[in-house]
């Protein structure tokens with residue numbers, strides 16, 4: 001991904017010039033705050049940029065983009081810093097760090113929120129919840145709005161309201177030539193098509209405008225079952241979620257129960273199956289909706305109940321603090337065959353560390369109402385998004401957990417729809433990026449050639465500019 005641009009020795013005067021053009025701080029190795037600023041969420045990533053531009057406004061972003069282009073520097077753009085392969089940073093080049101751009105404006109009558117590029121989803125929830133409003137995001141509150149949205153955005157409201165990009169109304173962007181545009185269905189429609197799934201390939205998004213929905217207190221949370229029930233439970237969940245009303249979401253996972261409250265002691269450190277629910281329909285109907293689940297597959301632990309949206313969104317934040325080692329593998333699935341279920345049962349019994357996990361996110365319902373070529377996100381006909389992640393605080397366990405994730409993914413891949421979610425992949429090369437976009441890749445490559453012909457924005461799941 002960093003093949004095309006090499007860094008050059010930065011002359012003091014040039015650096016001083018960029019400093020003078022920025023309102024935010026420009027950090028170099030040795031500066032106070034540099035060591036802290038270079039860290040990203042995945043502790044496995046150890047990169048040392050030559051410059052970290054802590055941008056605080058659009059003018060800072062324009063100055064940094066122009067500087068990187070003029071000095072032929074590798075350029076990385078960081079939103080929330082959650083990328084598995086560390087695509088929010090680079091060695092030797094320039095990092096545009098948007099974490100200082102936290103502005104937000106809720107318009108309660110239009111039910112929209114304007115969000116600057118450095119916000120996390122927890123910050124968005126904080127701003128919109130007092131209005132009883134929310135927009136679809138992910139499953140954890142610390143993830144950046146930037147990367148999650150630009151890759152698609154799969155979360156607790158996908159079946160109900162679609163992907164995050166299906167609720168995106170417009171973006172403000174700084175392009176590779178330093179110009180500023182607003183892209184929407186009306187303006188720069190090709191660019192707006194591309195950023196809805198095409199990642200950070202097309203420029204720096206300085207702000208996003210989202211549609212909000214009346215989501216305030218939902219009915220949700222985890223239910224857990226013994227791992228021995230995995231095969232039967234997976235079959236039950238598959239059939240249930242493919243036919244459930246769209247206001248019911250529930251992702252399936254294999255987990256190791258943390259040895260702490262609120263989990264009952266007899267389950268501590270046990271491998272278990274989990275379904276984490278989010279029902280956003282009428283609360284008075286929730287018990288009725290969950291009755292067939294509780295009757296047919298009674299859970300061993302049942303935490304589902306009324307819960308404020310921001311609380312559901314942040315339930316797992318403490319379990320996954322920044323700095324852990326992460327290794328991701330992903331695929332989309334149209335169906336879950338008996339053979340695929342057998343393989344899930346086999347590999348779930350081998351979860352290598354307490355934090356390691358496998359999730360299956362349902363992406364039917366509202367996600368399917370948008371066509372495969374309506375946005376860059378192609379897999380609109382898939383029903384499930386699978387992610388296998390080896391996670392642990394101790395790098396000594398990396399080899400073991402990486403091997404488990406690879407073996408698990410390889411075993412299931414023949415049953416997949418053929419590509420994975422770009423936001424849940426490591427740096428896996430051009431063929432896997434192409435597989436993620438299928439027929440949309442050629443159009444993405446053309447739009448890339450229009451807006452970023454020299455591939456300045458290449459530290460991402462990269463799309464090669466092609467006319």
Ligand SMILES: Cc1cc2nc3c(=O)[nH]c(=O)nc-3n(C[C@H](O)[C@H](O)[C@H](O)COP(=O)(O)OP(=O)(O)OC[C@H]3O[C@@H](n4cnc5c(N)ncnc54)[C@H](O)[C@@H]3O)c2cc1C
Nearest residue numbers: 079080081082083088117138139144146147148154200205
């Ligand atoms: C703990 C955890 C939970 C997650 N849960 C979910 C989930 O529930 N649903 C889901 O869909 N994904 C989820 N993800 C994956 C997540 O969507 C990706 O890691 C995403 O890239 C993170 O975005 P970020 O801005 O935090 O990352 P960064 O590392 O900052 O950026 C990732 C990529 O996006 C680009 N980028 C970021 N912001 C901008 C911007 N403003 N303009 C241009 N380019 C930009 C970067 O250049 C980089 O290529 C999760 C990740 C983690 C670590």
